[in-house]
Amino acid sequence: xxxxxxxxxxxxxxxxxxxxxxxxxxxxxxxxxxxxxxxxxxxxxxxxxxxxxxxxxxxxxxxxxxxxxxxxxxxxxxxxxxxxxxxxxxxxxxxxxxxxxxxxxxxxxxxxxxxxxxxxxxxxxxxxxxxxxxxxxxxxxxxxxxxxxxxxxxxxxxxx
Amino acid sequence: xxxxxxxxxxxxxxxxxxxxxxxxxxxxxxxxxxxxxxxxxxxxxxxxxxxxxxxxxxxxxxxxxxxxxxxxxxxxxxxxxxxxxxxxxxxxxxxxxxxxxxxxxxxxxxxxxxxxxxxxxxxxxxxxxxxxxxxxxxxxxxxxxxxxxxxxxxxxxxxxxxxxxxxxxxxxxxxxxxxxxxxxxxxxxxxxxxxxxxxxxxxxxxxxxxxxxxxxxxx
Numbered sequence: 105x106x107x108x109x110x111x112x113x114x115x116x117x118x119x120x121x122x123x124x125x126x127x128x129x130x131x132x133x134x135x136x137x138x139x140x141x142x143x144x145x146x147x148x149x150x151x152x153x154x155x156x157x158x159x160x161x162x163x164x165x166x167x168x169x170x171x172x173x174x175x176x177x178x179x180x181x182x183x184x185x186x187x188x189x190x191x192x193x194x195x196x197x198x199x200x201x202x203x204x205x206x207x208x209x210x211x212x213x214x215x216x217x218x219x220x221x222x223x224x225x226x227x228x229x230x231x232x233x234x235x236x237x238x239x240x241x242x243x244x245x246x247x248x249x250x251x252x253x254x255x256x257x258x259x260x261x262x263x264x
Numbered sequence: 265x266x267x268x269x270x271x272x273x274x275x276x277x278x279x280x281x282x283x284x285x286x287x288x289x290x291x292x293x294x295x296x297x298x299x300x301x302x303x304x305x306x307x308x309x310x311x312x313x314x315x316x317x318x319x320x321x322x323x324x325x326x327x328x329x330x331x332x333x334x335x336x337x338x339x340x341x342x343x344x345x346x347x348x349x350x351x352x353x354x355x356x357x358x359x360x361x362x363x364x365x366x367x368x369x370x371x372x373x374x375x376x377x378x379x380x381x382x383x384x385x386x387x388x389x390x391x392x393x394x395x396x397x398x399x400x401x402x403x404x405x406x407x408x409x410x411x412x413x414x415x416x417x418x419x420x421x422x423x424x425x426x427x428x429x430x431x432x433x434x435x436x437x438x439x440x441x442x443x444x445x446x447x448x449x450x451x452x453x454x455x456x457x458x459x460x461x462x463x464x465x466x467x468x469x470x471x472x473x474x475x476x477x478x479x480x481x482x483x
Contacts, residue, residue, distance in 0.1 A: 144478070
């Protein structure tokens with residue numbers, strides 16, 4: 105597993121991609137979940153009682169930054185199908201939308217646009233934010249292990 | 265004949281007094297200052313003012329009782345603002361409903377004004393944020409629970425129930441929501457800090473340091 109990670113991230117292209125995914129996703133999610141504010145001043149804080157939500161965001165972001173470049177490497181280098189990319193994307197998207205649709209501007213826009221249907225959807229995503237994020241971490245973890253496993257096999261076959 | 269007339273007259277007057285007095289108690293009159301504004305915001309239909317009404321700065325909070333970020337602000341930021349600015353007379357606070365998250369949000373806002381009828385607005389407001397549960401429309405703010413909160417605060421339940429069940433404050437809450445929309449508030453909690461020289465809008469459950477920075481420049 106470690107060898108496949110070293111193999112992929114020894115290429116600066118994938119390292120930069122991983123860092124870009126990590127930083128943009130982390131900052132975006134922390135702003136949406138109101139851990140970072142950019143107006144009127146740039147300020148970050150973790151309100152008491154929201155530490156678990158913060159930790160889950162960091163985990164989702166780290167896993168996404170690991171899994172997505174690995175799958176892109178797999179598609180580019182080994183010319184494999186895009187099928188396994190789905191797990192990584194699904195986990196990242198599910199993890200991202202869980203906290204986004206709450207009382208903030210996105211939730212407000214969804215409810216204003218879609219009325220009661222939007223309200224029901226945002227209520228679900230807000231009420232089950234933590235379990236949804238845990239499921240997203242589960243999806244990303246499974247995708248990570250299946251990707252490293254298949255990379256190991258495929259790389260062995262290719263070197264043979 | 266005269267004696268009979270006097271008796272009938274007394275009975276009629278008694279009945280009239282009875283009717284008038286019963287009407288005056290069931291009407292639950294509301295003392296609203298319809299001209300009350302803070303900056304560009306009409307807060308006439310909002311909460312009573314928390315703190316000194318003549319304080320130079322007013323914090324107008326737009327909130328939803330089911331919003332977990334409002335809960336975070338209530339528990340993490342508001343106590344320090346209250347201690348350092350409201351209790352000291354430097355600022356006061358008005359809560360205006362932006363009840364949009366679920367069907368129980370508007371009912372909870374209406375209930376807060378039913379509590380205001382009995383002089384217990386802020387006690388009821390605090391109770392709602394102290395007992396907020398994570399699930400939106402999960403039942404924690406349904407009519408039964410709202411009545412139970414009122415009962416725990418020792419409110420007159422006949423008055424409270426008739427107020428809540430009749431939808432007495434439906435339009436008041438809708439007016440407040442419209443105020444939020446008119447002022448481009450796009451989420452809860454949303455704030456306007458209104459000082460002598462203008463107002464500043466703040467979005468989200470921002471930390472105390474941000475409020476302090478703005479409030480100190482306005483004093």
